[in-house]
Amino acid sequence: MTDLTSKLGDTATLSLLYFATEAMARVSTPFWVFDIDNSRVVWANAPAIELWQADSLEELTARDMGADMSVGVRTRLSQYQEDFEANHDSFNELWTLYPNGTPRSVRVLFSGFRLEDGRMGMLCEARDENNETPESLRSAEALLHTSVMIAQYADDGTLLYSNPAARASHRNPNECLKDRFADQAEYETLANRLARHGECRMAARVQTTHGVRWHEITARECSDAVTGGKAYLLTESDISDLKETERRVRYLADHDVLTGLPNRNYVQNHLPHEILEAQTNNRSMAFMILDLDRFKSINDLLGHAAGDELLVKVGTRLKRLCGDDGLVARLGGDEFLICVYDADRMDRHRDLGEAILEAFREEIVIRAHKFAVTPSIGVSRLPNDGADLSTLLVNADLALYEAKQSGRNTSIVFSPALQRRHEEQLKLEADLQKAIENQEFEMFFQPRLETASGEIVGAEGLIRWRHPSRGLLEPREFIPVCEETGLINEIGVWVINQIGMEQKRLADDGHDIMLSLNLSPRQFSDPKLSNAIFELDRVTGCEPGKIELEITESMLMGDDDSVIQQLSAFRDKGFKIAIDDFGTGFCNLAYIQRYPITSLKIDRSFITNIEVNGAVTSLIMSLCHLIGVKAVAEGVETESQLAWLQSKNCDEYQGYLFSPPVPLDDFVNLLKGRKPAPDNLVFLDRAQA
Ligand code: C2E
Ligand code: CA
Ligand code: CA
Numbered sequence: 001m002t003d004l005t006s007k008l009g010d011t012a013t014l015s016l017l018y019f020a021t022e023a024m025a026r027v028s029t030p031f032w033v034f035d036i037d038n039s040r041v042v043w044a045n046a047p048a049i050e051l052w053q054a055d056s057l058e059e060l061t062a063r064d065m066g067a068d069m070s071v072g073v074r075t076r077l078s079q080y081q082e083d084f085e086a087n088h089d090s091f092n093e094l095w096t097l098y099p100n101g102t103p104r105s106v107r108v109l110f111s112g113f114r115l116e117d118g119r120m121g122m123l124c125e126a127r128d129e130n131n132e133t134p135e136s137l138r139s140a141e142a143l144l145h146t147s148v149m150i151a152q153y154a155d156d157g158t159l160l161y162s163n164p165a166a167r168a169s170h171r172n173p174n175e176c177l178k179d180r181f182a183d184q185a186e187y188e189t190l191a192n193r194l195a196r197h198g199e200c201r202m203a204a205r206v207q208t209t210h211g212v213r214w215h216e217i218t219a220r221e222c223s224d225a226v227t228g229g230k231a232y233l234l235t236e237s238d239i240s241d242l243k244e245t246e247r248r249v250r251y252l253a254d255h256d257v258l259t260g261l262p263n264r265n266y267v268q269n270h271l272p273h274e275i276l277e278a279q280t281n282n283r284s285m286a287f288m289i290l291d292l293d294r295f296k297s298i299n300d301l302l303g304h305a306a307g308d309e310l311l312v313k314v315g316t317r318l319k320r321l322c323g324d325d326g327l328v329a330r331l332g333g334d335e336f337l338i339c340v341y342d343a344d345r346m347d348r349h350r351d352l353g354e355a356i357l358e359a360f361r362e363e364i365v366i367r368a369h370k371f372a373v374t375p376s377i378g379v380s381r382l383p384n385d386g387a388d389l390s391t392l393l394v395n396a397d398l399a400l401y402e403a404k405q406s407g408r409n410t411s412i413v414f415s416p417a418l419q420r421r422h423e424e425q426l427k428l429e430a431d432l433q434k435a436i437e438n439q440e441f442e443m444f445f446q447p448r449l450e451t452a453s454g455e456i457v458g459a460e461g462l463i464r465w466r467h468p469s470r471g472l473l474e475p476r477e478f479i480p481v482c483e484e485t486g487l488i489n490e491i492g493v494w495v496i497n498q499i500g501m502e503q504k505r506l507a508d509d510g511h512d513i514m515l516s517l518n519l520s521p522r523q524f525s526d527p528k529l530s531n532a533i534f535e536l537d538r539v540t541g542c543e544p545g546k547i548e549l550e551i552t553e554s555m556l557m558g559d560d561d562s563v564i565q566q567l568s569a570f571r572d573k574g575f576k577i578a579i580d581d582f583g584t585g586f587c588n589l590a591y592i593q594r595y596p597i598t599s600l601k602i603d604r605s606f607i608t609n610i611e612v613n614g615a616v617t618s619l620i621m622s623l624c625h626l627i628g629v630k631a632v633a634e635g636v637e638t639e640s641q642l643a644w645l646q647s648k649n650c651d652e653y654q655g656y657l658f659s660p661p662v663p664l665d666d667f668v669n670l671l672k673g674r675k676p677a678p679d680n681l682v683f684l685d686r687a688q689a
Pocket of ligand 2: 517518550580
């Protein structure tokens with residue numbers, strides 16, 4: 001005691017403190033001052049020395065109380081220290097002291113006490129010795145030490161009691177229950193449930209000394225043990241870590257790791273609600289499926305890492321364009337979904353579609369390479385094009401398919417007509433599968449004549465499909481589908497064999513003419529077809545030199561040496577090779593010289609207006625003569641066209657003027673100088689011409 005006062009300089013304070021401490025020294029209640037920072041008792045009165053079972057004050061103050069202090073107690077003490085600094089509080093708790101290691105339960109009233117050097121210590125007063133049962137002792141002890149926050153609130157939300165864990169979390173002891181909730185809606189839920197059921201269990205975001213945390217709250221109505229008034233007991237535990245893990249798991253489940261965009265899972269889970277909401281509120285929505293054109297070739301060319309980089313950039317670009325009021329998701333691969341809400345202005349998707357196509361005009365740079373990436377977009381709208389997610393997505397997909405078909409880099413909106421076309425296409429595909437088995441295909445032949453003499457020197461074999469219910473179908477109605485589905489390969493083999501057989505038969509009958517057939521680009525890479533070509537003379541007995549393969553310009557573009565090699569192999573075998581529809585592609589004649597070409601078929605479009613703009617056509621024909629290639633005019637329909645061709649020394653021609661494609665028998669009749677029966681003259685393309 002003298003120790004404590006002697007160091008104080010101020011006499012007034014000194015005398016006051018002297019009387020106070022003198023008084024405390026004499027009372028029978030144990031009092032002691034505890035230095036929290038150093039875990040030491042710095043002063044105690046005689047009853048306290050006795051309580052602590054110490055021989056003297058010196059012996060007691062020399063004890064290191066921190067030696068066997070648990071972490072929980074230590075943190076609680078420093079929490080008290082902060083509380084004292086903040087609000088001069090005093091607390092009344094049941095403590096278990098361990099004088100010389102034996103537990104001793106006492107009720108302690110403690111409050112902040114500034115030590116001589118200004119640090120915050122505490123003054124402890126042991127109240128009446130405990131007379132509580134072991135259970136209540138233990139439960140009180142548990143209440144003190146538990147990390148679960150326990151607090152009691154009065155009916156009006158004011159705090160009545162809080163255990164140390166709750167106190168450590170409360171931002172201020174006067175804060176009412178309502179203000180502790182970060183989200184008032186969550187407080188309302190709690191209040192409502194308590195009012196209705198008297199209890200409630202929920203997770204909520206709560207304002208704490210560590211910021212906003214997720215707490216699991218169990219609340220129960222009770223009555224206050226002191227006043228008997230209605231009160232609420234709340235236990236809370238911090239589940240923020242759990243929530244964070246849960247959030248991560250959920251995020252990963254419905255987001256695409258690469259682009260960070262919502263994924264298909266997210267779309268499946270969230271959009272149905274939004275569709276329902278839009279329907280309830282009579283609002284429209286638009287669903288745009290975007291697919292990158294030829295993404296696969298970039299991937300193949302630069303590798304998957306670069307492909308990934310491209311996808312990320314595309315995602316960012318779309319997100320930027322779409323802004324906050326739309327959803328951009330990655331459905332998988334190079335397919336994205338853009339969902340436009342509230343397309344009340346029904347044209348919003350149209351504007352956005354335009355904006356997207358426009359934005360993609362700017363090249364994307366990846367690893368110092370610039371890429372012109374174009375998208376195709378299919379759009380479906382709520383309510384017009386479907387009432388549920390799956391229908392809307394299927395229809396947007398159909399529109400996308402249409403966009404790809406019509407040359408890519410475009411946006412197409414779904415329509416019922418599109419749906420009908422699609423259904424017809426599916427039907428056609430199914431019918432085509434059977435067509436081969438049922439031998440429904442036929443070859444027609446269009447005579448090719450020498451311009452100068454007017455003699456039939458050959459014929460182009462053109463395929464027809466005798467459809468069981470739709471009648472005779474021309475190639476444009478089924479060849480594109482065959483090319484897409486791969487059926488063209490089977491058909492190609494059938495055609496080549498047919499031509500081989502007919503050539504043999506005609507030759508046997510004394511008709512020394514050339515037969516030609518068409519090969520589409522896709523067929524060119526089919527090994528079965530090239531086998532069939534190489535084996536053709538052996539299988540059918542034909543004369544390869546009397547068969548011409550018609551290929552299109554597009555096959556010659558690019559620096560693919562394998563095309564030259566393959567063509568050369570066919571040439572070596574004796575086959576003739578013609579470039580079909582010349583003038584519609586990008587080939588120039590100088591380029592064509594690299595290939596083993598025998599004929600050049602000038603596209604019908606050049607012949608149609610030959611009298612008006614014949615300059616290019618006549619140039620093509622002169623160049624053909626220069627490089628030793630036969631010039632063949634297609635689609636000759638009038639005498640004046642023929643006269644013009646004759647005047648320019650065009651080698652050969654074919655066209656409706658002499659005959660449309662006809663069945664073999666009719667062609668044979670033509671060879672014999674007989675015109676076919678008028679019924680068999682089917683001018684399939686005339687309407688189009
Ligand atoms: P193509 O090779 O350009 O065939 C010429 C097309 O023009 C034929 O149409 C023919 O009927 C038509 N045509 C001939 N003369 C005239 C004329 O004076 N006026 C008009 N307006 N048209 C004329 P078709 O038979 O409908 O064939 C269309 C296309 O289908 C062919 O164009 C060819 O690219 C393709 N094709 C036909 N048969 C086969 C085949 O067996 N295999 C492959 N891969 N494609 C084929
Ligand atoms: Ca042709
Ligand atoms: Ca042609």
